[in-house]
Amino acid sequence: MSIFSTKKSWINLTIWVLIIALIIAAPSVLPVFRLNLLGRYLSLAIVALGVDLIWGFTGMLSLGQGIFFALGGYCAAMFLQLNSAGEFPNGIPEFFGLYGVEKLPFFWEPFKSSIFTLISIWLLPAIIAGLLGYLVFRNRIKGVYFSILTQAALLVFFNFFNGQQKLINGTNGLKTDVTQLFGQMVGSEIMQRWFFWITAILVIFAWFFARWIVRDRFGNILIGIRDDEARVRFTGYNPVIFKTIIFSIAGGLAGVSGALYTVQSGIVSPQFMTVPFSIEMVIWVAVGGRGTLLGAILGAVLINYAKSLVSEALPASWMFIQGGLFILVVTALPEGVLGWIRTGGPKKLLFLIGINKKLETYPSLEVNEQGEVKS
Amino acid sequence: MQLFLESLFNGVAIGSVLLVAALGLAIVFGLMGVINLAHGELMMLGAYSTYITQLIFKQVSFLKPFYDSYVIVAIGIAFLVSGTVGILLERTVIRRLYGSPLETLLATWGVSLILQQFVRSVPLAYASGLVIALFFGLFSPLFISDDLLHGAKGKLIRASTWGFSALLGVATGGILSSLVSKLSRASARNVDVTAPSWMRGGIDFVGITFPKTRLLIILITLISVLIVIFFLDKTAWGIRIRAVTQNRPMSDCLGISTETVDIITFGIGSGLAGVAGVAVSLLGSVGPNVGGNYIVGCFMVVVLGGVGNLLGTILASFSIGIMTDLIGAGRLLTIWPEMPSPLYSTIDFFATTSMARVMIFALIVIFLQFRPTGMFPQKGRMVES
Numbered sequence: 001m002s003i004f005s006t007k008k009s010w011i012n013l014t015i016w017v018l019i020i021a022l023i024i025a026a027p028s029v030l031p032v033f034r035l036n037l038l039g040r041y042l043s044l045a046i047v048a049l050g051v052d053l054i055w056g057f058t059g060m061l062s063l064g065q066g067i068f069f070a071l072g073g074y075c076a077a078m079f080l081q082l083n084s085a086g087e088f089p090n091g092i093p094e095f096f097g098l099y100g101v102e103k104l105p106f107f108w109e110p111f112k113s114s115i116f117t118l119i120s121i122w123l124l125p126a127i128i129a130g131l132l133g134y135l136v137f138r139n140r141i142k143g144v145y146f147s148i149l150t151q152a153a154l155l156v157f158f159n160f161f162n163g164q165q166k167l168i169n170g171t172n173g174l175k176t177d178v179t180q181l182f183g184q185m186v187g188s189e190i191m192q193r194w195f196f197w198i199t200a201i202l203v204i205f206a207w208f209f210a211r212w213i214v215r216d217r218f219g220n221i222l223i224g225i226r227d228d229e230a231r232v233r234f235t236g237y238n239p240v241i242f243k244t245i246i247f248s249i250a251g252g253l254a255g256v257s258g259a260l261y262t263v264q265s266g267i268v269s270p271q272f273m274t275v276p277f278s279i280e281m282v283i284w285v286a287v288g289g290r291g292t293l294l295g296a297i298l299g300a301v302l303i304n305y306a307k308s309l310v311s312e313a314l315p316a317s318w319m320f321i322q323g324g325l326f327i328l329v330v331t332a333l334p335e336g337v338l339g340w341i342r343t344g345g346p347k348k349l350l351f352l353i354g355i356n357k358k359l360e361t362y363p364s365l366e367v368n369e370q371g372e373v374k375s
Numbered sequence: 376m377q378l379f380l381e382s383l384f385n386g387v388a389i390g391s392v393l394l395v396a397a398l399g400l401a402i403v404f405g406l407m408g409v410i411n412l413a414h415g416e417l418m419m420l421g422a423y424s425t426y427i428t429q430l431i432f433k434q435v436s437f438l439k440p441f442y443d444s445y446v447i448v449a450i451g452i453a454f455l456v457s458g459t460v461g462i463l464l465e466r467t468v469i470r471r472l473y474g475s476p477l478e479t480l481l482a483t484w485g486v487s488l489i490l491q492q493f494v495r496s497v498p499l500a501y502a503s504g505l506v507i508a509l510f511f512g513l514f515s516p517l518f519i520s521d522d523l524l525h526g527a528k529g530k531l532i533r534a535s536t537w538g539f540s541a542l543l544g545v546a547t548g549g550i551l552s553s554l555v556s557k558l559s560r561a562s563a564r565n566v567d568v569t570a571p572s573w574m575r576g577g578i579d580f581v582g583i584t585f586p587k588t589r590l591l592i593i594l595i596t597l598i599s600v601l602i603v604i605f606f607l608d609k610t611a612w613g614i615r616i617r618a619v620t621q622n623r624p625m626s627d628c629l630g631i632s633t634e635t636v637d638i639i640t641f642g643i644g645s646g647l648a649g650v651a652g653v654a655v656s657l658l659g660s661v662g663p664n665v666g667g668n669y670i671v672g673c674f675m676v677v678v679l680g681g682v683g684n685l686l687g688t689i690l691a692s693f694s695i696g697i698m699t700d701l702i703g704a705g706r707l708l709t710i711w712p713e714m715p716s717p718l719y720s721t722i723d724f725f726a727t728t729s730m731a732r733v734m735i736f737a738l739i740v741i742f743l744q745f746r747p748t749g750m751f752p753q754k755g756r757m758v759e760s
Contacts, residue, residue, distance in 0.1 A: 055477075059477075061477040061480065061481075135740060135744065136740075136743075138744075139743060139744060139747035141743065141747055143476060143477065144404075144409075144410045144476045144477065144480060145678060147410070147480055148410060148674040148677070148678055149678065149740070149743075151671065151674065152671055152674055152675055152678075152736055152739075153736065155671050155732065155736075156733045156736040156737075159729035159730065159732050159733055160729075160730070160733050162729065163727060163729045163730060275667070275671075276488075279481075279484050282481060283481070286481065316492065316495070319488050319491065319492035320488075320493075322485070322488055323485040323486065323487075323488035323489035323492070324485065324489070325485065326481050326484055326485025326488070327468055327482050327486065329481075330472060330475075330478040330479075330481050330482045330485075331468065331471050331472065331482065334478065
């Protein structure tokens, strides 16, 4: 069977062509400022995919994804700072001079290598997530306890990074927009355009990767853990391994996302590890539709776009809107917008306002290829 | 000896703020399995109530002679304010989410955002008017006989109580804003509560000065804990609360109204947050974000102490308080100056308040490796617990 034989495949192909065309065309259509914003929001979509994997599919609500996000950002920023440090005294980044540090702290050394940086951006957060996750999951700490512990971990990392001026410039963070890469300023228009394209491609890659994870038996076990962890354990699987792996994957995705966000926003600082930012990531997924990968991406991009639009017009009202969104989405739309559409929400809405009279009260029976009713 | 006493006092002082803040959180968590992320904001409301009470006592002529005792009045007001808001939160949001704790977590976060922005953008006079309207609207049906409420004109009576409360709220808001000009404008700035004269300074004892505000906070904590223990152990509703904490479906079968128990518990838990807010307002300036500084400490207390046991909460808060002081103020270094140098530099590295938090978190995670459900876990044979 050729892949283009059905109508659905044609629709899919058209959608992909459209998306690719939009990505290529975006830099020439949008003004620089908007393009930069869109690029940042697309990079946030990657961390949202990670949140969706651990919360939407595995049922673990992590309020500490900001740790891994910021770690990825710091890895990228350290490399960029070292890369353009040649002109400064002692050959180390400028800010060290403010605190009288003359020797590069030992953990900066490996970041002189670009290959090490490219690997550490995702591997370092993944390892830390795996370690933290293993210690927590091993003791069957889950549910609300897990959420609180991740939040506490987030605050701990925040305090650590915020306080260490002499190691990583503390609360000021590391700037990247005035650093050099391939002989160009990272903040320049050309570089930003390239970063936009890289981000867009990586979002698509991350989406395929996440889909590959949740499609197979591995994904089934994740959903099993979400719905009834005790039963998964009794069936002979060890949930700890699966939870650790998926938490570590989500950490890695967060790291990539943080690095991309950092190079496009021009700075990485402990502000990436504040509590509200990490909880916001959850609300992107919740609004978009948890358990739907597309929902996570759309939620991250659209909510952030709405945030910037609302904040420009009425700065004070965004907190009210955001708070209302949190309450609304868990009470009225627990499946998120995409989940609501998939479960036939619009039809019900049309029926409620009296436009569409026909409503299926029974769910239609699922039929397989042979025309037999699935049980 | 002197060093030991001073260290112990500091630890207990830090611990008692934690305890009074975490007490309400722990009770609610034990009963409903709900972590209330808006707990910090309920504390913030308590702190603002103290500020408003203080201003009223300063401005209104017939209350001026009693200015020195405003703190004690503020405790009661803060309890009522936070309790009212908490009950409203329970009835409107948390009730719908029963059985899904993670969703509750997110919804209460939304509430906390709204409360923070509310304090920033609504004049405090009208905010207190709103709270008063809510208070009378929620509680006045309790004083009307059931026959009237459920009779033919029940709906009319309910509507008229709300209407009356709304009028009362608007009136209070108007009077307050004309009496106290500071309350009539919205402001995002931090405000300061000034302690009355009898609370300033300290008491000297064996060569150490104990600040009076700290002593008062310890006293407030002690009284709150004693009242809570008495309430849970001796009163009928307390016994019902404990029954529901242990086994909700069974209590329901035996005729305990779990709905009422939920309301009462949430009200008391939130009220205690208000009392904690009074304590917090005495320690530093009060702003919309004041709750956030304490909330994670409260979470650590709940995780460390275990669910449904007050003793665990008490021990956990004092041990976290004492550890914070020992590590954060670098006391170990003064006690044992000639310790080996690698250990010395490690401890010196952690000898700030924020780094002490890092250390304590690490210690708690290590502790949880041995006792995953806290110091005093609830015994049960459920797979899930």
